[in-house]
Amino acid sequence: MYPRPLRPCRSRTAPQEQERLMTPRLRFCLTLLGTIVFGMTSGLSVHAQNYPSRxxxxxxxxxxxxxxxxxxxxxxxxxxxxxxxxxxxxxxxxxxxxxxxxxxxxxxxxxxxxxxxxxxxxxxxxxxxxxxxxxxxxxxxxxxxxxPPLVLIIDAKLPYKSLAELIFDAKVNPKKISFGTSGPATSPAISLTQLNSLAKTEIVGVPYRGSGEAARNVAGGAIQGTFAFYSQAKPLADDGKVRALAVASAERIAAWPSVPTMEELGYKNFDHRxxxxxxxxxxxxxxxxxxxxxxxxxxxxxxxxxxxxxxxxxxxxxxxxxxxxxxxxxxxxxxxxxxxxxxxxxxxxxxx
Missing domain, CATH: 3.40.190.150 (Bordetella uptake gene, domain 1)
Structure with missing residues (x-):
């Protein structure tokens, strides 16, 4: 048998030798890096302790x-x-x-x-x-x-006394009824889309610059209804200018308990708070x-x-x-x- 070849020796430099061989520039860079890391972490700690200072x-x-x-x-x-x-x-x-x-x-x-x-x-x-x-x-x-939750309001001069009556007419007369919105990416518009989808209606959306303006146009008779925020709908209802048919939230409004929720009226997951x-x-x-x-x-x-x-x-x-x-x-x-x-x-x- 031939003798096994010898493995080349690996030189292991002692820690003291590694320290001696480290260049001054490398030693400086490592020290600086450690100082920066310590400063960042300790700086956050000090900042949190002194917060707020301005x-x-x-x-x-x-x-x-x-x-x-x-x-x-x-x-x-x-x-x-x-x-x-x-x-x-x-x-x-x-x-x-x-x-x-x-x-x-x-x-x-x-x-x-x-x-x-x-x-x-x-x-x-x-x-x-x-x-x-x-x-x-x-x-x-x-x-x-x-x-606040959205409230479905209509012009008080309209004959509908309930959401069911409104939906019945909207089905019999597609696109007859128009609701104000605040534009496509807003809660009133999204609420109207969900209502049309669930009720199988074609209520027309009319964009306004804001939900408050839409609510005022309902009160003035320019459009039939809208989904308005509580703080916009309640004063108009108290003045007899609009009628609230439903609230788009999981629970009735404590300050307006007579208005049923959309879910109570059969529209599941209709929560637009x-x-x-x-x-x-x-x-x-x-x-x-x-x-x-x-x-x-x-x-x-x-x-x-x-x-x-x-x-x-x-x-x-x-x-x-x-x-x-x-x-x-x-x-x-x-x-x-x-x-x-x-x-x-x-x-x-x-x-x-």
């Missing part, structure tokens, strides 16, 4: 006085008293909320720029281009309010998110907040964590996909 901005992606602005502005006023730092509300309307959302998502994730998000964030990707994910590109802080929440850019430090959630929940439990919101048909949550709100956003986004299919829309942005 004013915070709430970005509201709609005009002042709207259904997103009012709850967010009240939260800002009550929260700043608790945290000892000013909170500035900055309205950035446009693009059904996309202008303000884009501004907020691009902000530094340090807790000083927050977004008042809403139902539009769960709807937009199915109708218009959106350069971000309303769920994955934000760190959820908490839900502020749910509501709005909501307002609070979110920060993704990668905002978790201690900052926890701090904001804690003080947000304190505000939501105050009597002044609950009374002001009840007058608008809105309710504050009782169990409100960042995780629950993130799950809420995912479920609402998935639900909007079902409504979009009824209208023949597919996502224009990839849902993530």
């Amino acid at each position: 004013p915070i901005t709430f970005v509201v992606p709609f005009a002042p006085g709207g259904l997103t602005d009012v709850p967010a502005r009240l939260v800002a006023a009550l929260m700043q008293e608790r945290i000892g730092q000013n909170i500035v509300v900055e309205n950035k309307p446009g693009g059904s909320g996309v202008v303000g959302g884009t501004y907020a998502v691009r902000a530094t994730p340090d807790g000083y720029t927050l977004l008042a998000n809403s139902l539009a964030d769960t709807q937009n990707l199915y109708y218009i281009p959106v350069p971000y994910s309303a769920v994955d590109d934000f760190a959820m802080i908490g839900l502020i309010v749910e509501g 709005g909501f307002v929440g609070l979110a920060a850019p993704a990668k905002t430090p978790k201690p900052v998110i926890a701090f904001l959630n804690k003080h947000l929940n304190e505000v939501l439990q105050t009597e002044v907040f609950r009374q002001r919101m009840a007058a608008l048909g809105m309710t504050a949550p009782t169990e409100n964590t960042p995780e629950k709100f993130a799950d809420f956003m995912r479920r609402r986004t998935a639900r909007q996909a079902e409504f979009a299919k009824l209208s023949g829309y597919a996502p224009m942005s990839a849902p993530r």
Whole structure:
């Protein structure tokens, strides 16, 4: 037998020898890298401990006085008293909320720029281009309010005393009845599409610049009906100008208990309540998110907040964590996909 060939020896340099052979430049680079990494992690910790050290901005992606602005502005006023730092509300309307959302998502994730998000964030990707994910590109802080629900109202001069009577006439006379909407990617339009699909009717949608304008045109007799928000519908009904036939929510409105829900009338899953929440850019430090959630929940439990919101048909949550709100956003986004299919829309942005 031939002797087995010897394996080449592998030189093992002792740790002391490796240290000696390391060039000064390499040693400097490794030291610098370690310092940077330590500085980044410790900097986040120090930042979270000192937060907030300057004013915070709430970005509201709609005009002042709207259904997103009012709850967010009240939260800002009550929260700043608790945290000892000013909170500035900055309205950035446009693009059904996309202008303000884009501004907020691009902000530094340090807790000083927050977004008042809403139902539009769960709807937009199915109708218009959106350069971000309303769920994955934000760190959820908490839900502020749910509501107000949409109310199906008609001109009080019309003979219909119930939704069944309205639907009967709409079936007998296709396209005779017209409902105002706020455009294709809005809750009134989506509600009308669902009603037409479930009832097998052809009620015609007439676009207006907003749901308030549509409601006023119902009261004036220009159109037969619309899905209006509670705060828009109730005053007109109290004045005898419109008649409320149903509410598009899971439960009756506490301040308007005589109006039945769409589900009670046989229209399943007909829930078109709005909501307002609070979110920060993704990668905002978790201690900052926890701090904001804690003080947000304190505000939501105050009597002044609950009374002001009840007058608008809105309710504050009782169990409100960042995780629950993130799950809420995912479920609402998935639900909007079902409504979009009824209208023949597919996502224009990839849902993530």
